[in-house]
Amino acid sequence: MKEKLRGLTLNKKYYPWITLVLGIYVMTTSGSLYFFGAWSEPLRRTEGWSVENIGNIGTMLHFGVWASFVGGLLYDKFGHRPVAIGGSLLIFVGYFFLYLIKAQIINVPYWLAGIFAFSLGQGSSMCYFVALNPSIKNFKSEHRGKVVGVLVCCFALCSGIYTQFYKGFLKSRGDDATILLLFLAIMLSVV
Helix, strand or coil: CEEEECCEEEEHHHHHHHHHHHHHHHHHHHHHHHHHHHHHHHHHHHHCCCHHHHHHHHHHHHHHHHCCHHHHHHHHHHCHHHHHHHHHHHHHHHHHHHHHHHCCCCCCCHHHHHHHHHHHHHHHHHHHHHHHHHHHHHCCCCCHHHHHHHHHHHHHHHHHHHHHHHHHHHHHHCCCCHHHHHHHHHHHCCC
16 A cells, blocks of 8 residues: 655555664664763863762753653653654753853853753653654564664664764864764754
């Protein structure tokens, strides 16, 4: 069965694969919170915060992810598109304001940076839902475990991908994470 989608004719048998490929991209962007170690120490040094302060920011980041019932409720009520847009905006807000702090454009207390990290975590969890749920629904039950495995693998492995990108392209410029945070804000919000 074929269906027209904005001028394209697509065979419905390809829908599961299209959602899987898009899900891999979204998971690769939303798992960037595991990249915390690359930008946390340079941020701590720039702002003069203690290790405990940075630890609290990291806790808020992870709390934003694991307190993701808000994203789940929004997904159930509004569907995947509004939640994807909301998640992208929260990821942008989180990384962009962390960039502004690192670039010393704004000066804020560490707890406010923790709130930005929390928004980043919430955005990541929202995008996690958006990537996972359609792929689960579109594949037959005998393939769902494999699909979930691939998607969750991409969520966890993306920090390794971004680490290599950071080492190869951004860190060689002598900057310690300022450009990285701006790159993450812009690139990852284009989900």
